[in-house]
Amino acid sequence: MKVTSSLAIALAFGATIVAAQQGGPPDTPAVTVRGQVFTPRTILARNMGTEEDQTTAFTPHKIVGNVYYVGMRTLSSFLIVTPAGNILINSTYERNVPAIKKSVEQLGFKFEDIRILLGTHAHGDHQEGDAVVKQLTGAQVVAMAEDVPALQNMRPGGKDHPIDRQIKHGDTVTLGGTTLTAHLTPGHTRGATTWTMQAQEGGKPYNVVFASSLRAPNTLTPAIVAEFEGTFKAFRALPCDVPLGDHPAQYDMQARHSYIGKEGVLNPFIAGHACGEEADVQEAMFRAQLAQHPGGATAR
Numbered sequence: 001m002k003v004t005s006s007l008a009i010a011l012a013f014g015a016t017i018v019a020a021q022q023g024g025p026p027d028t029p030a031v032t033v034r035g036q037v038f039t040p041r042t043i044l045a046r047n048m049g050t051e052e053d054q055t056t057a058f059t060p061h062k063i064v065g066n067v068y069y070v071g072m073r074t075l076s077s078f079l080i081v082t083p084a085g086n087i088l089i090n091s092t093y094e095r096n097v098p099a100i101k102k103s104v105e106q107l108g109f110k111f112e113d114i115r116i117l118l119g120t121h122a123h124g125d126h127q128e129g130d131a132v133v134k135q136l137t138g139a140q141v142v143a144m145a146e147d148v149p150a151l152q153n154m155r156p157g158g159k160d161h162p163i164d165r166q167i168k169h170g171d172t173v174t175l176g177g178t179t180l181t182a183h184l185t186p187g188h189t190r191g192a193t194t195w196t197m198q199a200q201e202g203g204k205p206y207n208v209v210f211a212s213s214l215r216a217p218n219t220l221t222p223a224i225v226a227e228f229e230g231t232f233k234a235f236r237a238l239p240c241d242v243p244l245g246d247h248p249a250q251y252d253m254q255a256r257h258s259y260i261g262k263e264g265v266l267n268p269f270i271a272g273h274a275c276g277e278e279a280d281v282q283e284a285m286f287r288a289q290l291a292q293h294p295g296g297a298t299a300r
Ligand SMILES: [Zn+2]
Pocket: 121, 123, 188, 213
């Protein structure tokens, strides 16, 4: 009896140590948004999926106008096609670059026609592949100034992170008649960038929002709290008809994709009503974490 219970305690204790060593987010606080319960741990799991999800291409597809999806099941890459060459948003992990190239080619475009490489934020799951994309295409790599230090520390295989143009909030990137505007939406990283553009479809303009992650880190410092307070407000004010995000779960990509071609559905990605949904989840969690640690301390 005694042995059994000590063993159970030891096992439980061991599991706690493993969880802490892995550095995953905690399973508290829990928030309910539109009937769905989220914790920091389930949000991260939703975003990342399995290792296989992070490295397996999702069916490449047209989103709206000249905007296409060329990413993995759980890591977004977007291709914007123009007569003067193409723009790629997010290279994801370096090991995914061949799969992104294949998706671009499956859509009938050339990977080498990528002229400009943009990113949403300086984490490896979104921008680790920048150096290889630069090598393969010669694209101009654009980076938000506040994310430059973190990008410079991203050196897969010892390669320097390429940065050809540093931008600030409100700057634009134009190629072949398409202009993207950079919005600094910090909190998740210092230079987290949400990109916006207008796409034309059926003779109508649509405001496309390529959102950076709005997920709060486990540790909320006063500086990060101030960043998020500004970010949620600014993000919600962006004109938006087509909500996208750097993890597909942020805009229900797989569910929306399944509606393509269904009777009565014009374009499932044109969903202005859904533009604030991801911000609702992330802001609810941010406020719950703040309530748990009002001084802006660690949630771990
Ligand atoms: Zn991130």
